[in-house]
Amino acid sequence: MDVNALGLLVEIIDAGNLSRAAARLGMSRANVSHRLSQFERDLGQQLLRRTTRQIEPTELGRRLYEHGRSIRHELLSADESVAALGQALQGRVRLSVPSGYGQLTMAGWLTDFMRSYPGIALEVIFDNAIEDLMDGRVDCAVRVMNDPPEHLVARHLGPVQYVACATPACMAQWGQPQTLQALLRLPLIASGLTEQKLRMAGLQTLGQGDAALSMRLVSPNFYFLREALLQGLGVGLVPDYMVRESIAQGALQALALPAGSLDFLATHKYLLYMPTRFQTRAIQTLTEYLHERALAEAG
Numbered sequence: 001m002d003v004n005a006l007g008l009l010v011e012i013i014d015a016g017n018l019s020r021a022a023a024r025l026g027m028s029r030a031n032v033s034h035r036l037s038q039f040e041r042d043l044g045q046q047l048l049r050r051t052t053r054q055i056e057p058t059e060l061g062r063r064l065y066e067h068g069r070s071i072r073h074e075l076l077s078a079d080e081s082v083a084a085l086g087q088a089l090q091g092r093v094r095l096s097v098p099s100g101y102g103q104l105t106m107a108g109w110l111t112d113f114m115r116s117y118p119g120i121a122l123e124v125i126f127d128n129a130i131e132d133l134m135d136g137r138v139d140c141a142v143r144v145m146n147d148p149p150e151h152l153v154a155r156h157l158g159p160v161q162y163v164a165c166a167t168p169a170c171m172a173q174w175g176q177p178q179t180l181q182a183l184l185r186l187p188l189i190a191s192g193l194t195e196q197k198l199r200m201a202g203l204q205t206l207g208q209g210d211a212a213l214s215m216r217l218v219s220p221n222f223y224f225l226r227e228a229l230l231q232g233l234g235v236g237l238v239p240d241y242m243v244r245e246s247i248a249q250g251a252l253q254a255l256a257l258p259a260g261s262l263d264f265l266a267t268h269k270y271l272l273y274m275p276t277r278f279q280t281r282a283i284q285t286l287t288e289y290l291h292e293r294a295l296a297e298a299g
Contacts, residue, residue: 005036005042007068007072008025008032008035009047009048009068012032016055017055036048043060045058046061047060089117089120089285090282091120091280091283092122092282094140095123095124095140096124096140096141096142100221101144101269103126104222104223104241104242105297109293110122120286125137125138140271141272142272143269144267144269145270152272152275154270154271154272155287157268157271158294159268159298160268160269161262162265163243163247165247165252166234167232167252167253168253176255176256179261186235187215187233187235188214189234189236190218192220197265198213217234229246229252269294
């Protein structure tokens with residue numbers, strides 16, 4: 001089998017169409033199409049179903065793609081091993097992390113990692129989007145979400161529990177709500193996604209509709225939300241990692257709701273990367289490190 005043609009098939013499927021594959025390879029689209037057609041003629045089988053805008057691998061095309069991707073990664077790994085022979089671990093890793101969790105929890109991890117691996121350079125982007133990973137702008141990403149996309153490799157980093165909290169002064173003024181129904185009548189501080197889940201709970205569980213909610217502040221910036229909480233502007237419904245230290249110091253007080261009241265807000269942390277991209281030793285080292293630190297924190 002023509003290994004170069006197999007590599008071409010991998011490039012085409014990764015790119016998504018012939019034009020993008022040609023641009024990546026520095027070839028004309030006509031040349032890519034000709035080489036692909038020749039490969040199919042040599043095999044006597046169709047490998048791709050082509051339309052005007054996209055391609056879809058046949059069953060044989062999908063199997064050959066998996067083999068070709070494995071071969072390419074092994075070759076890249078061999079090249080890296082030769083280049084790194086006798087040298088300390090080196091490389092550059094582009095990592096995307098959530099703004100809240102990344103700054104509050106992961107910043108310390110990353111500085112510790114850099115001290116342990118001085119030859120590895122990090123480019124850290126604080127963002128909550130997934131497109132930067134899919135477009136190749138980063139090598140791996142940490143995201144907080146309910147379920148990871150199926151087309152990405154996802155390593156579970158632990159659950160994210162939510163806590164209801166406010167300043168002691170606010171609790172002295174409003175009293176301790178004993179139920180979720182009572183909590184929803186207080187001035188609330190939360191993200192937009194949390195507000196959506198609360199409204200669904202209000203409609204489906206409490207039977208009180210939108211009147212059950214009294215949103216005081218809604219923002220995707222958890223640092224902003226935490227500052228508003230510390231200023232006594234309302235009751236927060238936020239991830240526990242955002243307020244754990246403030247609660248321990250007594251600046252905020254956790255509300256004693258019945259066990260499980262906020263389970264519907266819980267989500268998960270994942271370390272994500274594209275299965276089609278080669279993971280250098282530097283990337284592998286960082287992902288293993290982050291996975292171990294996150295699991296150790298989760299207990």
